[in-house]
Amino acid sequence: MQVSEQRVEPSPRPQAVGIRLDRVSKRYRGGVMAVQDVEMDVKPGEFMVLVGPSGCGKSTLLRMIAGLEEVTTGRVFIGDKDVTDDLPQQRDVAMVFQSYALYPRMTVRKNMAFGLRMRGTERVERERRVDGVADILGLRPLLERRPGALSGGQRQRVAMGRAIVREPQAFLMDEPLSNLDAKLRVSMRAQLTLLHQRLGTTTVYVTHDQIEAMTLGQRVAVLRDGILQQCDTPQILFREPVNLFVAAFIGSPSMNFVHATVERGIVRFAGLEFPLARSVPDGRVVLGIRPTAFAPTARDGWPTLSIVPDVVEDLGDERYVIFEVEAARVDTDAVRAAMDAQTPDEVTLLADERARFTARLPADAPAAVGEPLEVAVDPSRLYFFDRDSGAKI
Amino acid sequence: MSRRIRTWGPGLLLVSPSLALLLVFVYGFIGWNGLVSFTQWKGLNPTYVVEGFDNYTYLFRDETFRNDVRNLVVFTVVFMVGSLVLGFFMALLLDKGVRGETFLRSIYLFPMAISFIATGIVWRWLLNSDRDVGTTGINKLFELVGLGFLHSDWHKTPSALAIAAIALPAGWALSGYVMSLFLAGLRGIPEELREAARVDGANERRVYWYVVRPLLLPVLMSAVVILAHISLKTFDLIYAIAPLDPRTETPALYMWLTSFRGGFFARGAAIATMLFFAIALVIVPYIWYTVRAERRK
Amino acid sequence: MTTTQIEAPRAAPPESPRRRTRTRRSPYLTSARYVVLFALACFFLMPVYALVVTALKDPSQVDVVKMWQLPDGLSFETFSIVWPKLKNGFVNSLILTIPASLISSMLGAMNGFVLSKWRFPGADIVFPVILFGMFIPYQAIIIPMTQTMSKLGLAGGLDGLILVHIIYGIPITTLIFRSYFAGISDELIEASKVDGAGMLRTFFFVALPIAPPAFAVSMIWQFTSAWNDFLFGLVLTRTEYWPVTIALNNVAGAQTVPFNQAMAAALLASIPTLLVYILLGRFFMRGLMAGALKG
Numbered sequence: 001m002q003v004s005e006q007r008v009e010p011s012p013r014p015q016a017v018g019i020r021l022d023r024v025s026k027r028y029r030g031g032v033m034a035v036q037d038v039e040m041d042v043k044p045g046e047f048m049v050l051v052g053p054s055g056c057g058k059s060t061l062l063r064m065i066a067g068l069e070e071v072t073t074g075r076v077f078i079g080d081k082d083v084t085d086d087l088p089q090q091r092d093v094a095m096v097f098q099s100y101a102l103y104p105r106m107t108v109r110k111n112m113a114f115g116l117r118m119r120g121t122e123r124v125e126r127e128r129r130v131d132g133v134a135d136i137l138g139l140r141p142l143l144e145r146r147p148g149a150l151s152g153g154q155r156q157r158v159a160m161g162r163a164i165v166r167e168p169q170a171f172l173m174d175e176p177l178s179n180l181d182a183k184l185r186v187s188m189r190a191q192l193t194l195l196h197q198r199l200g201t202t203t204v205y206v207t208h209d210q211i212e213a214m215t216l217g218q219r220v221a222v223l224r225d226g227i228l229q230q231c232d233t234p235q236i237l238f239r240e241p242v243n244l245f246v247a248a249f250i251g252s253p254s255m256n257f258v259h260a261t262v263e264r265g266i267v268r269f270a271g272l273e274f275p276l277a278r279s280v281p282d283g284r285v286v287l288g289i290r291p292t293a294f295a296p297t298a299r300d301g302w303p304t305l306s307i308v309p310d311v312v313e314d315l316g317d318e319r320y321v322i323f324e325v326e327a328a329r330v331d332t333d334a335v336r337a338a339m340d341a342q343t344p345d346e347v348t349l350l351a352d353e354r355a356r357f358t359a360r361l362p363a364d365a366p367a368a369v370g371e372p373l374e375v376a377v378d379p380s381r382l383y384f385f386d387r388d389s390g391a392k393i
Numbered sequence: 394m395s396r397r398i399r400t401w402g403p404g405l406l407l408v409s410p411s412l413a414l415l416l417v418f419v420y421g422f423i424g425w426n427g428l429v430s431f432t433q434w435k436g437l438n439p440t441y442v443v444e445g446f447d448n449y450t451y452l453f454r455d456e457t458f459r460n461d462v463r464n465l466v467v468f469t470v471v472f473m474v475g476s477l478v479l480g481f482f483m484a485l486l487l488d489k490g491v492r493g494e495t496f497l498r499s500i501y502l503f504p505m506a507i508s509f510i511a512t513g514i515v516w517r518w519l520l521n522s523d524r525d526v527g528t529t530g531i532n533k534l535f536e537l538v539g540l541g542f543l544h545s546d547w548h549k550t551p552s553a554l555a556i557a558a559i560a561l562p563a564g565w566a567l568s569g570y571v572m573s574l575f576l577a578g579l580r581g582i583p584e585e586l587r588e589a590a591r592v593d594g595a596n597e598r599r600v601y602w603y604v605v606r607p608l609l610l611p612v613l614m615s616a617v618v619i620l621a622h623i624s625l626k627t628f629d630l631i632y633a634i635a636p637l638d639p640r641t642e643t644p645a646l647y648m649w650l651t652s653f654r655g656g657f658f659a660r661g662a663a664i665a666t667m668l669f670f671a672i673a674l675v676i677v678p679y680i681w682y683t684v685r686a687e688r689r690k
Numbered sequence: 691m692t693t694t695q696i697e698a699p700r701a702a703p704p705e706s707p708r709r710r711t712r713t714r715r716s717p718y719l720t721s722a723r724y725v726v727l728f729a730l731a732c733f734f735l736m737p738v739y740a741l742v743v744t745a746l747k748d749p750s751q752v753d754v755v756k757m758w759q760l761p762d763g764l765s766f767e768t769f770s771i772v773w774p775k776l777k778n779g780f781v782n783s784l785i786l787t788i789p790a791s792l793i794s795s796m797l798g799a800m801n802g803f804v805l806s807k808w809r810f811p812g813a814d815i816v817f818p819v820i821l822f823g824m825f826i827p828y829q830a831i832i833i834p835m836t837q838t839m840s841k842l843g844l845a846g847g848l849d850g851l852i853l854v855h856i857i858y859g860i861p862i863t864t865l866i867f868r869s870y871f872a873g874i875s876d877e878l879i880e881a882s883k884v885d886g887a888g889m890l891r892t893f894f895f896v897a898l899p900i901a902p903p904a905f906a907v908s909m910i911w912q913f914t915s916a917w918n919d920f921l922f923g924l925v926l927t928r929t930e931y932w933p934v935t936i937a938l939n940n941v942a943g944a945q946t947v948p949f950n951q952a953m954a955a956a957l958l959a960s961i962p963t964l965l966v967y968i969l970l971g972r973f974f975m976r977g978l979m980a981g982a983l984k985g
Contacts, residue, residue, distance in 0.1 A: 068880050070396075085396045088883040101881035105899035114895070118886035166885075401810030403889035407800050411860050412816060418857045419823040422831035422838075429833055439837060483730060486723055499971055500731045505978060506967035508918030510935045511956040514942045515737045518949050521754065529754040534736075537758060565734065570978065626827045629920040633939060648829045653925060662833050669830040676825045680818050688814065 016044035016202055017079035017169045019065060024074030026060055026226075034060040036226040037074070042170075047196050047203045049217030051210055052249070053337055057226040058206045059174055065204060066172050067091050078169055089118075094163035098175040100155045102147040108158050109134075109143040115166040133165045136195075153184050164199065171203040177212065189215055210250055214238070222246050224337060244286060244390035247383060248338035253291050253320060255383070256357040257330035260287040262384070270327040270355075274303040277379040280393055286330055288383035291320070291358045295376045296365035302376040310356070312367050318360055321367045321375075325355045334390045423669060430662035439658070448663035457639065458647060458664070464556040465643045469624040471560040472567075476620055477613075479564060480571025485601075487572070488579045501569035509566070513633025516562035520547040520634070548634060548641050555640035559631060566630075567623065571616050578612030579605065618679045622672050644668055745769065745954035752950040768954040772941060776958055778930065779937025783917055783962075786848055786933055790855035791912035797856070798863020798908055803897050805864070806871040807879050808889050817868070824861035828921050839926060846928035854926065855916045862915075863908045866977060870904035871897065903973075910970055911977035914963045934959045 019042040026035040035057045042048045050058040063069040065076060067088035075084045083091050094115065102111050109130055116126045134140045137157045147155055156176060163171055177185045177192075193216060196203060207213055213220045214234040221231040222245075230242045234250075241247035247255050260269035262280050267273070269287055298304055313320040359375055367373055384393040431443045452458045483501060487494055504512065519530040522545065532544045547558035582605055590600045628645045635641045637650075644664050652661030740757055748765035804810070805817050835854065836845070844850030874897075882892040923933040932940070938959040942952035967974050 066880075066884055068883065087396065087399055088880075089886045089888055091884075093884065095881065095884045097877045097881060099875060099877050101875065101877040103878065103881075103896055103899075114882075114887075115885035118891060162881075162885075401808070404804040404808040404813075405810045407808075407889065407893075408804050408816060411797050411801050411820065411864070414857050415820055415823050415860060418831065418835075419826060422834040423826065425834040426830050483727075486727055491723070491727065497727055497731060499968075500734055502971075502975065502978070503964070503967060504734065506914055506963045506974065507960045508920065508935050508938075508963070510918075510920050510939055511960045512737075514938070514952055514956045515741055518754070518757070518952065519737060519740065529757050530740075533755065533757055565737070569734070573975070573978065622825055622827075626829075628829070629935075632920070633943065636943075645827070645829055649921075649924075652833060658833055665827070665829040665833070668827050672825060672827055676822065680821055680825075684814070684818050684821075 015169075016200055018042050018044045018046070019048075019170055019202060019204065020077040021061075021065070022075040022077065024061075024064060024076060025072050026057075026064060026069060027072045033226050035064065038223075038226075038228045040221060040228065040231060042202060042204060045200045045202055047193075047205065047216060047218045049213040049220045050204065050206045050223060051208065051213035051217075051220055052223035052229075054208055055225070056223040058208075058223050060226075061223070062172050062174055062204060062206045065170075066093055066095050092169045093172055094166045094168040094170075096159050096163050096171065096173040096176045098178055100147075100159040100176075100179075102155060102158055102162070104147055107144050107146055108139060108150070108161075111147070111158060112162045112165045115162065119166075129165050129167070130161075133161045136164070136198075137161050152180060153188075156180060156188065160195075164195075167201075169202065171201055171205075173203065173205045175207055176205075177207075178209075185212075192216060211252060214250070222249060240392075241383070242392055243334065244288075244332065244385045245334040245338050247288050247385070247392075248335045251290060253358045253360070254338070255288045255290050256355075257286055257288050257335060258325055258327045258355045258357075259330060259387070260285055260327075267382070267384075270325045272305060274377065274379060274382070276382070280384050284387050285393060286332070286385040286387055286390075288385060289357070289377060290381060290383075291360040293378045293381040294359035294361060295378070296361045296367070296373075297376065298374065299376045302378060304374050304376050306372060306374055307357075307359075308372050309367050309369050312369055314363070317363050319363055319365055319367060321359045321361055321365070321373075322356055323359070325357055327355045328353055329355045332390065423666075426662050426669075427666050429659055430666045432659045434657075434659040434662075436656045448660045449667075451660065452663055452667075457642070458644065460639060461642050461644045461647050464641065465625070467554065468556045468560055468563075468627075468643065469621065471557040472563045472624050473617065473620045475560055475564040476567045476571045477616060479568040480616070481575050483568065483572040484575035484579055487576055498569075498573070501572055503569075504566040505570055507566075509627075509629035510633050512562055512566055513630045516565075517634045520558055520561070522546045522549050548638070550640075555638075556643070559634060559641055562634070563624075563627065563630060567620065571620070574612055574616050574619075575609065578609050582608050614679075618675055621675050625668060625672050741953045741957050744950045745957050747950060749948070749950060752948065754949055768950045769958065772951050772954045773958060775941045776934060776937050776955055779932050779934035779959075782848060782927075782931055782937075783934040786851055786855065787913050787916040790852050790859060790916050791909045794856045794859030794863050794912055795905055795908040797860050798865075799867045799898065799901060799905070800893070801860070801864040802867025802869075802904075803871050803893050804889075806868045807874075807876070807897070808892070817864075820861050820864050822861070823858065824865070828858075832921065832925055835922075836925060845926070846931060848927070848931050851922060851926055851931075851933070854922050855912075855919070859912050859915065862977075863912060866908045866911070867901070867904050870901065870907075874900065906970070906973045907977045910966055910973045913966060914974065917963050 019040075021038055021040040023037050023039055024035060025033065025037055027033050038057075038061060040048075050061060052058050060069055064071050065078075067083070067086060067090075071084050075082055077083065078091060078093065103114065106114065112130045112133065113126045116129065121129075130143075131140075134143055137160065139154075139157055139161055142150065142154060142158070147158065150158065156179075159176065163173075177188050180188060189212060205216060207216075214237075217234060219231060219233055220237055222229040222237065224245050230237060230246050232240075237246060237250050241250060244257075248257070258269050260267050261284050262268075262276070262282050264282065265276050265279065267276055267280070267285070267287060294305075295302065307321075307323040309321045309323050311320075311322040313322070361367060361375070385391065386393055428441065428443070429439070430448055431445060432440055433442070433444050433447065434440050487497070491497070521530045522532060523529075531547075535544055545558070546555075547561075548555045550558070586604050586608075587600050590604045595603065626645060627643065628649065631641055631643060631646055632649075636646070642650075645668065648661045648664040648668065651657045651664065743760060744752065744757065745768055746764050746766070747761040747768070748763065749767055749771070751762060752768075801820065805813050839845040839850045842850070844853065878896060879892060882896045887895060917933075918935065919933070920935045920939070923936045927933065927936065938955050941947065941955045
């Protein structure tokens with residue numbers, strides 16, 4: 001997956017405010033901690049994405065910012081204001097729901113105007129703003145229709161329009177693209193980015209799809225079981241994951257993992273040895289190699305690997321070459337959680353204990369199933385994780 | 394803390410008028426009625442001096458009351474069994490789907506739209522066994538189709554079963570409802586379960602016995618509870634068919650007669666209280682069980 | 691007569707399934723089934739037949755023994771004899787049922803909304819407390835009710851009866867609305883909150899506009915129930931305020947009344963609820979039926 005290097009950084013609106021979460025936690029009756037001690041500082045005008053597998057607490061966190069969930073401990077600040085005890089009606093945020101939640105008996109126009117009406121905006125002003133936003137989103141011809149007469153994509157735009165019209169201090173979006181089909185989702189993603197550049201409103205966006213997170217977010221917060229793992233720009237998350245979970249979660253195809261031992265500057269695994277480019281303490285580790293760290297031809301200073309491809313996936317401009325490594329599959333909780341799987345059986349279709357690596361090679365690489373091949377590995381792009389804690393070494 | 398109140402305060406406020414009304418007019422009144430049952434109130438002016446269980450002891454020894462309770466038991470049993478059997482049978486017939494099902498169902502259910510008074514008036518004539526006028530009503534119908542030997546005195550039979558005749562119009566009115574309940578229950582059973590049983594080799598009868606029957610228990614329970622409480626409350630029907638006839642009198646009728654015709658309000662209150670407890674015995678567990686099951690979902 | 695169950699009325703009663711597995715069945719069994727169903731339909735319609743046939747006969751031709759015979763010619767004379775006696779009751783019943791249905795439905799909507807979508811601590815207790823009122827025998831409250839009515843100066847008139855039907859209609863209307871609102875998504879209410887609406891405004895602008903189907907069910911059910919009531923009318927109203935059920939019983943109750951008049955009167959008194967049932971039966975059945983059965 002190519003992480004975009006170019007991004008037009010919008011200047012924050014003069015009135016944009018940040019959102020600060022000060023060690024917020026949420027405990028449900030029965031002791032389940034949905035969110036644990038999360039600290040987050042969303043800068044004014046920033047597009048922050050909350051991402052993680054289902055049940056990680058990202059939606060709960062979003063709803064706590066909205067005021068739809070009570071905060072057990074900690075404080076929530078929107079701007080300088082402590083809104084922790086405020087009802088949703090009292091906070092100046094707008095929310096886009098996964099199911100859009102459009103008012104069924106109101107026209108599109110009335111749907112969009114509702115929030116303004118509740119806050120006492122004058123009729124003339126309401127109409128002006130609704131018309132303006134309808135123009136931006138291409139909703140003009142639909143203004144007098146009811147939600148029932150709209151397609152999924154149109155409804156999604158109306159839901160966005162309803163939020164935009166309010167000119168709130170922040171947008172909160174709960175997986176708004178999940179119900180769209182794949183193509184629409186991709187085009188809507190770009191639209192969202194353009195919209196954000198244009199409006200500059202602080203946005204917190206929840207998704208379970210890490211690709212969406214990486215393309216949309218200026219910064220991405222990765223959550224697991226209610227605990228914030230890492231909150232950085234997509235590039236840093238990709239290049240410098242702070243633990244095994246983040247490394248396994250971010251990136252598609254996922255990072256390859258294998259158990260290895262480090263001894264005096266050499267890492268050994270599966271009968272292979274690599275000299276290390278930097279010093280790593282001796283011991284047993286989990287070694288991680290991104291699919292993009294392989295090259296089809298030998299390079300200076302790069303160790304090589306003899307492999308026999310099992311599967312070659314041809315994608316047109318690149319190839320995924322999948323090969324076995326003589327070592328056991330890494331099956332820690334972190335890796336499994338990252339795959340959103342709960343039991344070992346769910347990760348592989350075939351019950352197989354061996355590790356499989358995926359290498360991403362150019363389309364002209366001479367890879368064929370069953371035929372031995374030499375690939376080079378970039379030694380500067382090896383990742384080492386503690387076997388027990390998963391932390392990066 | 395104040396945030397919490399702001400969250401649910403308005404809701405509580407909105408419900409409170411209804412809640413207040415019901416607390417007074419249902420629970421308060423039941424208590425009041427209970428209080429009256431311990432007094433000796435006779436005639437127009439209420440007296441609230443508590444005298445004790447006299448009314449209850451009177452009733453336990455009262456031949457009329459005991460007769461009424463016997464009648465009620467007979468009525469309840471015949472009514473419930475009849476409605477359950479007929480209703481279930483009809484549901485079975487309709488379960489697999491027939492042409493014109495909606496039409497048929499609306500015929501079976503229409504008695505629910507009619508008052509028990511009107512039902513009673515019509516059936517009084519249908520069950521008429523008055524010899525002076527000649528054979529009429531259902532008896533006549535029997536004669537017309539050659540089943541003259543089925544001629545019966547219905548509710549005028551000089552036996553304890555007279556009241557069972559009233560179970561006929563009651564069943565006529567309620568069987569459609571029981572059928573709807575069972576039909577909904579039958580249709581709520583996923584077809585896959587039945588199909589799995591068939592593939593496993595069970596014939597239709599066994600499918601019904603081993604797969605369907607156990608899953609119908611909740612429906613049966615609901616039906617029994619509903620029918621029982623209706624049976625205990627039945628007043629209009631009997632009033633219309635045979636109001637002052639001891640053969641068909643039940644505690645519900647006796648309560649009204651004794652209070653509003655006879656003026657023995659305290660005694661009537663005692664009967665009403667007993668009726669209430671009889672119903673509560675059935676209904677309270679039912680409500681509790683249903684609400685808990687819903688909460689678990 | 692009112693009966694119902696606790697679990698809520700569903701969106702629609704389960705329809706005949708389209709893709710039922712048809713086991714091979716002998717045609718004899720199928721025709722036998724239709725015969726039985728037809729016979730049952732006759733059983734249910736038999737009283738209607740007797741009723742209509744008798745009411746349409748010329749009074750001189752009426753003979754109890756000839757109950758099942760078709761009339762010689764259609765005559766509406768019986769109706770014209772009986773109608774004046776029922777007319778007053780009819781009007782009274784109308785004055786009674788319509789406001790009672792409206793108000794108890796409104797209250798039910800409010801309660802149902804709060805109990806399903808704007809809950810408060812203790813809502814789980816309040817609901818059964820309200821529900822229980824649906825099952826109590828009216829005999830248990832009728833004596834206190836007469837006392838209260840006369841103290842309030844409402845004895846004998848229709849106002850008291852309306853009040854009574856409103857109050858005792860609250861449990862069932864609450865049930866109907868609660869289950870209906872439970873079926874709408876929570877996110878809709880949350881969107882309303884985030885948009886800045888409090889409970890009342892959410893109720894008026896979001897919940898009520900989508901509630902008409904539930905209103906139909908509730909009003910029809912309450913209308914039928916109030917129209918068909920007897921005991922309250924018997925005890926709480928004076929002659930000129932008798933609802934149609936009491937008037938009916940008066941006309942047709944005595945044994946000495948010519949039986950064609952009794953039949954005609956019963957028919958006339960039942961026409962409104964029958965009409966509602968025929969035209970709006972869908973809603974009637976939803977009120978009647980229980981919702982999801984456990985299991």
